[in-house]
Amino acid sequence: MSNKELENYVKTEEGANLLEKYQQYLILLKKLNLDACRSSNQASTRLGNLNQMLTENTDSYLKLTGELRKVPDITKQVNAMHAKIDVLHKYLLQAELALWQLESLKGETSF
Missing domain, CATH: 1.20.5 (Single alpha-helices involved in coiled-coils or other helix-helix interfaces)
Structure with missing residues (x-):
């Protein structure tokens, strides 16, 4: 299909509907992408907090085991x-x- 044929197809009702669906899918993909980025950032933050808690608890555990060895x-x-x-x-x-x-x-x- 050439550009001219594509332009003529878009001017038809079927082509306009197809183009509108394509645009809606693009908008939906953009929204899903933003949601995925937001969820990814939230998960990253939570994993960072979890890592910090585990590090602190590990330090406490190691100190406690050191004292218990005494x-x-x-x-x-x-x-x-x-x-x-x-x-x-x-x-x-x-x-x-x-x-x-x-x-x-x-x-x-x-x-």
Whole structure:
């Protein structure tokens, strides 16, 4: 079809209807394209937010696991301190008993 034939065809009712449908489809495609771009931008924003949240949560998780790995060492230190406190408590009881015995001896010698 040449340009002249196409121009004549568009002037007919059938050609005008076809051209109008073509224009409507172009308008619809443009609208769908805009909607797709909007949805794409929205999805990109949401994915960015999700990525940031996951990064923050991953950092928190890694810090927490690092601290939890220290628990066995802390437990050993606490147990060692507990043993030292038990020894100190034993010495304090012995010192208290010795003082009590000295006080009782002092009471016996004052007669």
